[in-house]
Amino acid sequence: MNECAPSSASRLSAALAAIRAGGLSAQVSTAPSVLETHSHGEAMEAACLPGAVVFVESTDHVATVLRACHANRVPVVAFGAGTSVEGHVTPPDHAISLDLSAMTAIVEVNAEDLDCRVQAGLTRQALNARIRDTGLFFPVDPGGEATLGGMCATRASGTAAVRYGTMKENVLGLTVVLATGEVIRTGGRVRKSATGYDLTSLFIGSEGTLGIITEVQLRLHGRPECLSAAICQFPTLDDAVRTAMEIIQCGIPISRVELLDSVQMAASIRYSGLTGYEPLTTLFFEFAGGPAAVQEQVAATEAIALSNNGQAFAWADTAEERTRLWKARHDAFWAAKAIEPGARVISTDCIVPISRLGELIAGVRQDIAASGLRVPLLGHVGDGNFHALIIIENTRQGYDRAWDLDRRIVARALALGGSCSGEHGVGMGKLEFLETEHGEGTLAVMRALKNTMDPRNILNPGKLLPPGRLYQG
Amino acid sequence: MNECAPSSASRLSAALAAIRAGGLSAQVSTAPSVLETHSHGEAMEAACLPGAVVFVESTDHVATVLRACHANRVPVVAFGAGTSVEGHVTPPDHAISLDLSAMTAIVEVNAEDLDCRVQAGLTRQALNARIRDTGLFFPVDPGGEATLGGMCATRASGTAAVRYGTMKENVLGLTVVLATGEVIRTGGRVRKSATGYDLTSLFIGSEGTLGIITEVQLRLHGRPECLSAAICQFPTLDDAVRTAMEIIQCGIPISRVELLDSVQMAASIRYSGLTGYEPLTTLFFEFAGGPAAVQEQVAATEAIALSNNGQAFAWADTAEERTRLWKARHDAFWAAKAIEPGARVISTDCIVPISRLGELIAGVRQDIAASGLRVPLLGHVGDGNFHALIIIENTRQGYDRAWDLDRRIVARALALGGSCSGEHGVGMGKLEFLETEHGEGTLAVMRALKNTMDPRNILNPGKLLPPGRLYQG
Known part of the structure; x- marks a missing residue:
């Protein structure tokens, strides 16, 4: 360590001085409440506060901030709505949180x-x-x-x-x-x-x-000319997964197909007042297109569902009924949260080839049973992507139990040729799985690209890539 | 220049020795006829022969060749079917052409x-x-x-x-x-x-x-349950382009929509015996899906075409009639070539936002008239991508006239927010347009990535990127 190198605190001060000198004085905030809201996204705990938040309003503003951070080697973390669940927006020590939420043109x-x-x-x-x-x-x-x-x-x-x-x-x-x-x-x-x-x-x-x-x-x-929704319940999870798989294989251009398992469905029936349904594995469908095409899609989907033991197939083509059904799906996270008031919900995000989804979920259910936790399952089943909504108490021990279950689920998904995240990203939460998922050589290439684009490592350091070898051509 | 550095010929020899020592003796060819077929793709003229061709059969073979080329700084150019029209497979001096055409598993x-x-x-x-x-x-x-x-x-x-x-x-x-x-x-x-x-x-x-x-x-x-095809003719090119645009805007999930201009249509009528059609701007359509969906798509498309002065709308749902129509479209290049026996055809590949396509083609027609060349136009009109098939005599002067016209067309497309190539690629043929299209800073990033992945510049050197600045973070 070079004794003469400026401390991270003094580098941050120098960068902020340059940012203010660049005309952005009014954009810089170090108010404690602002620092607190920019210290974390959702789900992940905060590690530390950012050194300052800069509320940018243009590409030029961002360029001014990055020039100052580059010159002074100060980390920069972009912040939008703060909805990341994997710690993407969590700042490292003495970093600037770059808030782009006012750039809404x-x-x-x-x-x-x-x-x-x-x-x-x-x-x-x-x-x-x-x-x-x-x-x-x-x-x-x-x-x-x-x-x-x-x-x-x-x-x-x-x-x-x-x-x-x-x-x-x-x-x-x-x-x-x-x-x-x-x-x-x-x-x-x-x-x-x-x-x-x-x-x-x-x-x-x-x-x-x-x-x-x-x-x-x-x-x-x-916007499609017509929209229609349907719902169908299944005695087993395999029946539901097979239904989704056959819909995709037949090339039915379905616009959404979502799975709620029996635990999630019980919660949603209670939370969303979904009368007339049982706490069974359920598929929610949405269809879009011209009126004849939609009718054809619904009929083909119903036939596939019934051939896989589907029951209570019901379709909704009024806007009200469609909205009621899909609002229940969109509120599934809140329904899960309401199972234990005051609890936190940690969501896994694995994805596998759809043919392996039934096998994966069967294994996951064993893990859930062994964990003793309450865990509804919710799936973007047409893609093979699902979320286990792990309900925990808001304590260190609660989080540890969630991460332990997450690790078991990810290990199963990777063994089946899957990915640890279909849509939430790596952030800090999934770093440990990347080498198993991609292989060491592939990560070495990613690190080389990162090093080329950002050799001073000021752009969201510590996220997306675990440390290791750089590919050298 | 280091006087002691081995020549490119001796480096090639060393690489070939290493490749043979790696067990690939039987894969290496320096037969003149083999070198000739690997000296060029289609359309572009050959610059020089490769030093050798290696017929690889596995990923391991490729790794063996690249290790040898990397160690000896010998350029490597991959070769598959040789269908590139932009010089991608053209080797530089003393290069190895890596033939992957036997890797067909x-x-x-x-x-x-x-x-x-x-x-x-x-x-x-x-x-x-x-x-x-x-x-x-x-x-x-x-x-x-x-x-x-x-x-x-x-x-x-x-x-x-x-x-x-x-x-x-x-x-x-x-x-x-x-x-x-x-x-x-x-x-x-x-x-x-x-x-x-x-x-x-x-x-x-x-x-x-x-x-x-x-x-x-x-x-x-x-494979879709049903396929259907249709054809419609238009008094003006604008009418045809507007038809395609409205089809896309309405979200009709059309599977193909292709434009042939009047010059191309005249050639195709003659070459493919398309009786019953006039030498007018023509759209070819293909529809896919369930039977009701296809019928609905055809009806909606016909309505849009007729509202844009379409005439002679005819649809084909027997396999024979569909094949006859689409074979004419697929043979359009040969029909163009047959306009002047013995001629070469150089294809442009511009793409613009679809709303600018009519304006672009109007300008292109002025350029064509000024050039005195015969140039049918053929478009993937749903994407805004089209090919001007420039018919030239197979002489230096013929090629120069084609490149001159190509430059004018590209300049128009770039001025309208387009790209010089929708699908053929850059190779050597489009290098000169990249800076105008992407901007100097964007190319500097691309060069930095290339330099990171291949600092010895052995992988298809001279293609895709014009020389210039490297981005340095």
Whole structure:
């Protein structure tokens, strides 16, 4: 350790002085309540407070902050809506939390081309509300009130991914501020291009470790002419999984297919007043398209469900009934939380090839039984992705029990050719699984890319990549 | 220049000795006819012969070759089917052409999960023939008999991209041999994952400059229950483009929509015996899905076409009639070639946001008129991508006239927010346009990534990236 090197505290002071000198005095806050709200996302506990929060309003602001942080080697952590459940927004010691939540402009809407450009702090709900009169919508729906920049950074997806894909398939281009403060644009407005490395995809899912995303060019989709919903209950989990698998295999373009296991269904019946249903494994379906296509999809789905012992198949084509059903699904997390008032809920996020989902969940149920915990299961079953909602008391011991169960579930998923996270990201919460999932050589390449983009390691250090070898060509 | 450095010829000899010593003697060829066929793809002229061709049969073979080339700083150019039209497979001086065309194994087919793993030398037609009995197919269709590894390397797409996406959306994972000979796997079998940088997308479209792709995990799709085709003619190009645009905007899940302009249509009527049609701008449609959905799509498409002055709307639901129509579309290149026997055809590959396509093509027609050349136009109009098939005599002057026209067309597309290549790639042919298209800073990042993955610059040197600054964090 160089005795003459400035301390992290003095480096932070120097960076803040440069940021203020760059015209951003009014954007800097060190108020204790502000530092506290920027010390953590959801689920993960806070490690420490950020040294300061800078509320940026433009790409130029972000560039000013990064130039100051780069010059002074100060860590920078981007913060949007704070909905991360894997510790992405948790700052290291003496870091700057870069709050982009005021960057909510819609830069352009190109309705004829089904695309738009937005600032990174806009939430998807706000976007959809503001473009409603165009007849278009942005389909990626991770559930929470997340920002589009944060959704890019974590490669978010959710219930509509089975039809519309994830952020990876729905982002055309980005504006990114690099570690030095240099601003680049990636991709563009065209639907496809074969010119050059796919930098857009490299930044999607990079969790703020390669650059700060400030603008996003999004694909939009036409609102479907008709929507319909259905629900079906199954005597066993295997029957439900097989139903979902056959729907996908038959190429039925279903827009959502979600699984609630019997524990979750019992909670949802109570919480959402879902009368007329049993606490059995249940699939929720949504169909979209022209009226004949929707009718055809519903009929084909019903036939598959019945051939797999489905019962109480009921479909809802009024807006009210559809909303009632899907509100119950969207409130599943709160229903789980209400099982034990005052409890915390820690969500796993494994994904496997869909044919292995039944086997995985059977094993997971053994782990749950052995743990003695209450754990409803909730699945984006068309993708093979599911969440075990581990209900714990808000104590050190409670968290430890949750992480222990999470480790067992992840180990099962990886052994079946899966991934430890379908949509929540790595952050700090999944670091320990990356080498098993990707292999040491693949991580060595990722580290080499990180080192090239950010050799001073100021961009969200300690997230996404466990330490280790760098690939050297 | 270091006087003591070994010449490129002696380095090649040393690499070949190491390759032979590694057990690959029988794989190495320096036969003149072999060197000649590996000196060029399609369209671009050969610059020089490769120093040798190595016919690899496994990932281990590729690793052996790369270790030898890395140690001796010998350039390596991957070669599959040789269908590149932008000079991707053209070797530099004293290079090894790495022929993967014997790597045609299907490693696994997971029909339940709609995926498969293949070696990189397998062609898409061979794959589809071999998995026909599963009821599944791989949809990306660039027209030619290309290898799946080559399609990954150039981020290929084609006529079905409007429905199924490009290689980017249809590859789940890769096996890649890095410059040092180290082998890594990227991605996996799951439909989505949020863990780590998207290395799969980084290699897709990297044109053999970051690593050699040896295996590909592909998404498969269920063969649709029904297919139908239709054709419609338009008095003006704008009418046809507006029709395509409205189809996409309405969210009609059309599986193909292709434009032939009046010059191309005249050629196709003659070449393919398309009786009953006029030499007018024409759209070819393909619809897929359940019977009711297909009928609904056709009806909606017809209504849109007629409201845009479409005439002679005719649909074909027998397999014979559908095949006759679409064979004419697939033979369009040959029909263009037949306009002037003995001529060469150079294809442009611009793409713009679909709303700008009419404006672009109007300008392109002025350029064509000024050039005095015969140039049919052919478009993947649902994506905004089109090919001007520039018919030239096979002389230096002929090529120069084609490149001159290509430059004018690209300049127009870039000014309209487009890309110089929707699907053919950069290779050597599009290098000069990259800085205008992406910006200097974005190219500096790409160069830094290339330098990290291949600091000795042995992987397809001189392709994809023009020389210039490297981003330094």
